[in-house]
Amino acid sequence: MNDRPxxxxxxxxxxxxxxxxxxxxxxxxxxxVDPGRSSLYPRCPFHDLTGLHCPGCGSLRALxxxxxxxxxxxxxxxxxxxxxLPILGHAALGGVGLRWRGRPLPRLEWPARGVRWLLGLxxxxxxxxxxxxxxxxxxxx
Amino acid sequence: xNDPKAPDVPSHLALAIVATMICSPPGGIVALVYAARVxxxxxxxxxxxxxxxxxxxxxxxxxxxxxxxxxGIVLIGGGVALVLYYLVA
Numbered sequence: 001m002n003d004r005p006x007x008x009x010x011x012x013x014x015x016x017x018x019x020x021x022x023x024x025x026x027x028x029x030x031x032x033v034d035p036g037r038s039s040l041y042p043r044c045p046f047h048d049l050t051g052l053h054c055p056g057c058g059s060l061r062a063l064x065x066x067x068x069x070x071x072x073x074x075x076x077x078x079x080x081x082x083x084x085l086p087i088l089g090h091a092a093l094g095g096v097g098l099r100w101r102g103r104p105l106p107r108l109e110w111p112a113r114g115v116r117w118l119l120g121l122x123x124x125x126x127x128x129x130x131x132x133x134x135x136x137x138x139x140x141x
Numbered sequence: 142x143n144d145p146k147a148p149d150v151p152s153h154l155a156l157a158i159v160a161t162m163i164c165s166p167p168g169g170i171v172a173l174v175y176a177a178r179v180x181x182x183x184x185x186x187x188x189x190x191x192x193x194x195x196x197x198x199x200x201x202x203x204x205x206x207x208x209x210x211x212x213g214i215v216l217i218g219g220g221v222a223l224v225l226y227y228l229v230a
Binding site: 039040041042043044045046048054055056084087088090107108109111112116122123126 | 151152154155156158159161162163165166167170173174176177178180181184208209210212213214215216217
């Protein structure tokens, strides 16, 4: 594993630079321009093709609200994205090989039962946010 | 399980979650299913099957991210074309 630590470290810093080079401009754009009022952003192919909301719909608008310090508005737009931000952050930081006290960040691994529960939760969220009935309509963006 | 010689087979769970949440849920869901199967095969001790499922989880995860991002960008292009069409016609 650690036969070439210096090369691995250089590779990791390149990846960290690429991540920062992606995250900082996108974050600045998301802060300045509200995705709910601009056609500048990529559109959701699933929503355009079917008219239904996918589990990720409302993510960009939710991030815009979060960047402006309005967590409740963000939760209203896409609760699943806001709640899964720690996992997505872990995935991004682990993907660029961030080291914590000299060791690479542990890869995200759950037991099979945990993955099945997550799968069920996403599918349930997907279904419920498309129901045009009152208690579930708040899940749609 | 807990076999010290058990190989470290990645389930690509993080990739599957990212794929599902970045607007390509159909492919992301498939990646999640394969991530679950990796863990199931590992827990059952079938490491060869776990490696196969791991490769499929990685392919579906990256594939749906690429499809989602390209699809979104193509739709921006389509929107721009539509606006231009209305402006000209």
